[in-house]
Amino acid sequence: MARDKSTVSEAVIRRLPKYYRYLIEMEKNGLERISSKELSQRMGLTASQIRQDFNCFGGFGQQGYGYNISELRHEIQKILGLTGKYNVIVIGAGNLGQALANYSGFEKEGFHIRALFDINPRLIGMAIRGIDIMDIDTIEEYVKEHSVQIGAICTPKEKGQEVADRLIRCGIKGIWNFAATDLTVPNDVIVENVHLSDSLYTLSFRMSDASR
Amino acid sequence: MARDKSTVSEAVIRRLPKYYRYLIEMEKNGLERISSKELSQRMGLTASQIRQDFNCFGGFGQQGYGYNISELRHEIQKILGLTGKYNVIVIGAGNLGQALANYSGFEKEGFHIRALFDINPRLIGMAIRGIDIMDIDTIEEYVKEHSVQIGAICTPKEKGQEVADRLIRCGIKGIWNFAATDLTVPNDVIVENVHLSDSLYTLSFRMSDASR
Numbered sequence: 001m002a003r004d005k006s007t008v009s010e011a012v013i014r015r016l017p018k019y020y021r022y023l024i025e026m027e028k029n030g031l032e033r034i035s036s037k038e039l040s041q042r043m044g045l046t047a048s049q050i051r052q053d054f055n056c057f058g059g060f061g062q063q064g065y066g067y068n069i070s071e072l073r074h075e076i077q078k079i080l081g082l083t084g085k086y087n088v089i090v091i092g093a094g095n096l097g098q099a100l101a102n103y104s105g106f107e108k109e110g111f112h113i114r115a116l117f118d119i120n121p122r123l124i125g126m127a128i129r130g131i132d133i134m135d136i137d138t139i140e141e142y143v144k145e146h147s148v149q150i151g152a153i154c155t156p157k158e159k160g161q162e163v164a165d166r167l168i169r170c171g172i173k174g175i176w177n178f179a180a181t182d183l184t185v186p187n188d189v190i191v192e193n194v195h196l197s198d199s200l201y202t203l204s205f206r207m208s209d210a211s212r
Numbered sequence: 213m214a215r216d217k218s219t220v221s222e223a224v225i226r227r228l229p230k231y232y233r234y235l236i237e238m239e240k241n242g243l244e245r246i247s248s249k250e251l252s253q254r255m256g257l258t259a260s261q262i263r264q265d266f267n268c269f270g271g272f273g274q275q276g277y278g279y280n281i282s283e284l285r286h287e288i289q290k291i292l293g294l295t296g297k298y299n300v301i302v303i304g305a306g307n308l309g310q311a312l313a314n315y316s317g318f319e320k321e322g323f324h325i326r327a328l329f330d331i332n333p334r335l336i337g338m339a340i341r342g343i344d345i346m347d348i349d350t351i352e353e354y355v356k357e358h359s360v361q362i363g364a365i366c367t368p369k370e371k372g373q374e375v376a377d378r379l380i381r382c383g384i385k386g387i388w389n390f391a392a393t394d395l396t397v398p399n400d401v402i403v404e405n406v407h408l409s410d411s412l413y414t415l416s417f418r419m420s421d422a423s424r
Contacts, residue, residue, distance in 0.1 A: 008421070013414060013417060013418070014410075014414065016413065016414075016417060017407070017409065017410035017411075017413035017414060017417075018394075018410065020413060021392070021407075021409070021410070043394075044394075079417065079420075080413045080416055080417045080420070081416040081417055081419060081420025081421075082413065082416055086416065094311070094314070095307060095310050095311030095314045095315075096308075096311040096315075098307050098311075099306070099307030099308040099310075099311050100408075102306070102307045103307075103308075103408075105392070105409065106409070106412060109409070109412070109413070111412055111416075149419070150415065150419075173419060173422075174415055174416075174418075174419045176411070176412065176415055180233070180317070182230075182255075182256075188422065190415060190418040190419050190422060192411055192412070192414055192415035192418070194406065194408065194411050195229070195233075196312075196315075196406065197229065197233070197317065197318065197321070198226075198229035198230065198233070199229075199388070199404055199406050200318060200321070200323055200388065200404070201228065201229035201232060201292045201294065201321070202225060202226065202228075202229060202404055203362065203386055203388055203402060203404035204292055204293040204294055204298065204323075204386075205225060205228060205229075205291065205292045205293055206225070206386075206402040206404070207293060207361070207362075207385060207386045207402050208291075208292070208293030209220070209293075210385075210400065210402060
């Protein structure tokens with residue numbers, strides 16, 4: 001698996017989770033082996049695209065034999081960094097923060113939401129699926145006492161950067177940003193954005209474009 | 213604004229909402245004019261990238277004078293299809309569906325969530341910010357009586373395709389899919405996916421990659 005990290009393009013990175021999702025599904029359905037052709041048909045990619053993508057990571061599977069699904073799933077799981085455990089805190093315990101805390105699916109892949117933080121006194125002290133909502137002023141203390149790798153920002157956009165700065169000062173290197181703003185962070189901090197409005201605008205663009 | 217829709221690449225489409233977001237912010241802050249260089253610095257793109265992107269739509273602004281922010285915002289708003297009104301229904305009134313209904317920001321851009329639908333009798337009859345949660349069995353009836361352009365699918369992944377099929381049979385052409393599954397739809401239906409797990413896996417990949 002030795003490779004230069006810069007060789008993996010954004011497009012390949014975006015496809016990796018999709019491969020992983022399809023492989024898990026096929027494994028669950030009892031499939032053992034799949035050719036790149038079959039995989040490509042299921043996923044709506046070309047077989048050569050799939051082979052190219054996998055070559056970024058040294059390639060998997062033998063020519064003519066197809067891929068062993070369980071092995072391939074495990075390889076991609078490792079590449080995605082999903083063999084370890086991540087402790088996640090959520091800042092902003094409104095509906096979106098609560099939705100994240102309520103969803104148990106992330107845990108299966110090793111992402112454990114450990115606490116929610118909010119400024120609203122009516123929320124502080126409550127718990128979502130056993131996960132406490134704590135005072136936002138206790139973030140620093142909490143992170144000092146617990147190992148936290150990822151902070152999910154579910155605040156209004158105006159608070160996004162301020163919260164990010166606090167998380168970064170605490171030493172958190174991974175930010176899952178739902179606030180509708182682009183964050184400025186040091187080079188060693190990774191931000192993954194979920195901009196819901198951008199997504200909705202893209203839908204609207206495509207719908208208008210289709211009717212032009 | 214005459215153009216061939218196929219000339220606009222996926223990457224440009226993904227940047228359009230970001231331009232729009234930055235322009236709105238600058239307009240709100242009272243800025244009137246901006247050069248492509250300044251815009252590029254704010255957005256973390258190159259000036260030539262910005263000019264190329266805008267050229268896909270015939271180009272805006274005059275050489276040496278920069279862009280009139282309000283005009284540019286309005287042009288991009290039109291391109292994104294954000295000058296009209298969209299009626300949206302949300303299927304699945306769990307936390308995520310409720311989060312969408314609770315967020316009033318979408319309305320400012322013309323996306324009006326008109327109803328939520330669920331199978332849970334404890335939710336049916338309730339309302340979120342004045343928006344009724346209705347029995348999922350009444351979707352067809354509702355869409356027949358109301359003009360609905362977009363269906364947001366916030367169900368578990370197992371129900372995603374089934375719900376999409378129902379929406380499509382009702383004539384809905386835009387699907388905002390939060391279910392962790394890829395939908396199969398006819399050519400004239402547009403799907404925009406928000407796969408939260410994929411996003412989290414991408415974050416995890418980048419964090420692992422950075423520490424390699």
